[in-house]
Amino acid sequence: MNKLADTIQKKPWLGWLLFLGTLGAVFLLGLFATSISERRLESKKSFEWITPIGEQESDSAVWGKNFPREYDSWKATQDTSFKSKYNGSTMIDMLEINPRLVVLWAGYGFSKDYNQGRGHYYSVTDIRNTLRTDETAPGTCWTCKSSNVPRLMNHLGVADFYKDTWMHLGPEITNAIGCLDCHDPKTLNLRISRPALVEAFQRQGNDIKKATHQEMRSLVCAQCHIEYYFKDDGKYLTLPWDRGTTVEAMEAYYDEYQFKDFTHKLSRTPIVKPQHPDWETFQLGIHAQRGLACADCHMPYRSEGGVKFSNHKVQSPLNNIANTCLVCHRESEETLRNSVYERQDKISELRTRAEDLLVRAHIEAKTAWDLGATTQEMEPILAFIRKAQWRWDFVAASHGASFHAPLESARILGNAIEQAGQARLSLVRVLSKHGKTDAVALPDISTKAKAQSYLGLDMPSLKKKKEAFRQETLPQWENKAN
Ligand code: HEC
Ligand code: HEC
Ligand code: HEC
Numbered sequence: 001m002n003k004l005a006d007t008i009q010k011k012p013w014l015g016w017l018l019f020l021g022t023l024g025a026v027f028l029l030g031l032f033a034t035s036i037s038e039r040r041l042e043s044k045k046s047f048e049w050i051t052p053i054g055e056q057e058s059d060s061a062v063w064g065k066n067f068p069r070e071y072d073s074w075k076a077t078q079d080t081s082f083k084s085k086y087n088g089s090t091m092i093d094m095l096e097i098n099p100r101l102v103v104l105w106a107g108y109g110f111s112k113d114y115n116q117g118r119g120h121y122y123s124v125t126d127i128r129n130t131l132r133t134d135e136t137a138p139g140t141c142w143t144c145k146s147s148n149v150p151r152l153m154n155h156l157g158v159a160d161f162y163k164d165t166w167m168h169l170g171p172e173i174t175n176a177i178g179c180l181d182c183h184d185p186k187t188l189n190l191r192i193s194r195p196a197l198v199e200a201f202q203r204q205g206n207d208i209k210k211a212t213h214q215e216m217r218s219l220v221c222a223q224c225h226i227e228y229y230f231k232d233d234g235k236y237l238t239l240p241w242d243r244g245t246t247v248e249a250m251e252a253y254y255d256e257y258q259f260k261d262f263t264h265k266l267s268r269t270p271i272v273k274p275q276h277p278d279w280e281t282f283q284l285g286i287h288a289q290r291g292l293a294c295a296d297c298h299m300p301y302r303s304e305g306g307v308k309f310s311n312h313k314v315q316s317p318l319n320n321i322a323n324t325c326l327v328c329h330r331e332s333e334e335t336l337r338n339s340v341y342e343r344q345d346k347i348s349e350l351r352t353r354a355e356d357l358l359v360r361a362h363i364e365a366k367t368a369w370d371l372g373a374t375t376q377e378m379e380p381i382l383a384f385i386r387k388a389q390w391r392w393d394f395v396a397a398s399h400g401a402s403f404h405a406p407l408e409s410a411r412i413l414g415n416a417i418e419q420a421g422q423a424r425l426s427l428v429r430v431l432s433k434h435g436k437t438d439a440v441a442l443p444d445i446s447t448k449a450k451a452q453s454y455l456g457l458d459m460p461s462l463k464k465k466k467e468a469f470r471q472e473t474l475p476q477w478e479n480k481a482n
């Protein structure tokens with residue numbers, strides 16, 4: 001028996017004293033803790049408003065006068081120096097490093113130009129510069145790019161905003177993604193400013209206003225980092241979530257409408273191009289299931305002079321492992337980085353297999369058409385290609401999925417590989433029926449330039465046309481400056 005227990009047995013009142021003393025200490029600690037969290041809440045509520053913020057204030061610099069820490073860290077998304085194994089904030093020409101993409105998106109803007117995403121600071125610059133935005137682009141394309149959008153929607157009406165042309169709205173767009181996109185200017189509470197997300201919730205019978213604070217720390221991102229399409233002639237921005245948010249549920253939605261974004265130039269397959277279903281895929285991974293939100297890893301808390309605030313430099317968490325992963329995990333930075341890379345490597349291996357098979361399927365289908373295959377012969381094949389390409393691109397376009405939800409990503413790619421294989425199996429039969437019994441030769445698509453010239457894309461003239469058009473979409477003042 002130890003000494004203390006021995007003494008207590010001899011003097012029972014000492015035991016009671018110890019017990020009451022501990023009780024008192026716990027009570028005081030409790031008081032202290034509540035006062036800390038109350039003070040934190042207070043400090044959040046009683047902001048010092050130096051400049052009042054207008055209901056439609058799109059300029060983040062004006063908000064920044066009141067909230068310099070958030071503003072400075074938001075501005076830091078200008079930094080393009082970080083590069084991880086697969087992602088990061090540098091501008092990478094994805095078609096250059098993976099020319100298969102040119103063939104996979106043949107007949108669609110993405111085969112002309114596709115760069116890896118940079119920080120929010122560049123959202124307007126990058127959409128203006130890409131060859132994908134031309135005179136055919138609707139106003140809808142601006143929806144996810146600028147904090148001028150809530151003001152314009154308020155002014156024009158939502159449907160008319162979408163219906164407008166990208167070019168006509170261009171001069172109104174002066175600010176990148178900013179404070180107004182995620183915050184209420186009066187209360188500073190997190191707020192959903194984009195109607196498509198609210199409407200998708202409503203159609204599912206849910207009220208987004210009832211979302212918890214932790215859910216909102218992901219839902220503000222889900223205004224843009226989600227799968228969507230432009231519905232009908234009004235180009236009304238719509239999330240295909242009515243049957244659910246899995247890859248199969250969204251496919252069933254699109255199939256019901258017989259929706260397509262483009263017809264593949266080689267295989268003539270009606271293709272749905274997924275955008276970036278980051279929020280949807282994230283839900284299916286362990287971190288979402290354990291209650292994490294996007295902001296936990298992409299906007300971690302930071303302390304400066306005793307003030308705790310959210311780091312608004314939204315970026316790859318691998319550039320800040322100490323304040324993200326290490327808040328919860330005990331392993332070294334290197335181990336954690338490697339566990340991200342390990343998952344990405346494995347998904348990338350499957351992705352490459354799916355891409356290889358799909359490229360072959362598109363080219364073999366073209367050969368079959370050229371040899372006189374009938375629509376009846378080709379239809380079941382194109383159905384397989386459509387399914388395979390939807391799945392492959394769903395994972396490819398959801399940039400963080402190989403870490404957010406590696407198991408789901410592998411499952412989806414496994415199905416894509418099987419479906420592309422089915423398409424090629426049937427193609428062998430159709431090709432041989434039309435006299436082609438040996439393997440279809442693949443063209444040289446070893447570089448972006450070679451792949452684009454295989455498709456007959458005249459890049460120099462496309463670039464020239466784009467530059468003239470870009471000038472017309474600039475804000476007046478910027479136009480003059482140039
Ligand atoms: C208004 C639309 C919008 C909202 C809201 C939004 N994003 Fe983005 N995000 C974008 C666009 C557009 C880009 C690409 C910008 C570019 O490449 O020019 C991007 C880029 C990113 C990147 C890549 C940055 C880099 O350095 O590589 C990450 C990570 C990201 N967003 C995460 C988030 C998270 C997390 C949230 C919520 C806290 C969020 N985003 C909210 C539209 C949005
Ligand atoms: C547990 C931490 C964690 C959470 C939570 C999380 N992510 Fe990520 N995210 C990562 C990691 C790690 C990467 C891979 C970064 C890399 O490869 O450099 C990533 C990558 C991304 C990318 C691509 C970044 C780039 O540089 O191009 C986007 C976009 C993204 N996440 C958005 C989101 C969104 C939206 C949510 C919420 C729905 C979310 N993330 C939740 C850890 C997280
Ligand atoms: C992409 C969405 C997004 C954008 C853009 C954004 N914020 Fe935030 N903001 C958040 C999230 C998420 C939080 C965390 C809320 C929480 O955890 O309570 C937050 C928190 C805050 C807070 C509360 C204190 C803190 O730091 O946690 C302030 C103040 C704030 N933001 C100001 C701004 C300002 C000013 C801008 C523009 C320069 C801005 N925000 C842009 C999403 C955004």
Ligand code: HEC
Binds near residue numbers: 326337
């Ligand atoms: C807010 C806490 C939190 C943060 C931040 C966080 N994690 Fe986790 N992580 C968890 C939890 C909880 C689990 C699930 C563990 C369990 O329940 O056994 C998990 C699981 C994992 C797993 C195992 C996943 C699997 O496939 O089974 C890995 C790997 C991981 N985290 C890496 C990271 C990395 C890398 C980061 C930073 C980018 C990160 N985590 C950030 C809480 C966190």
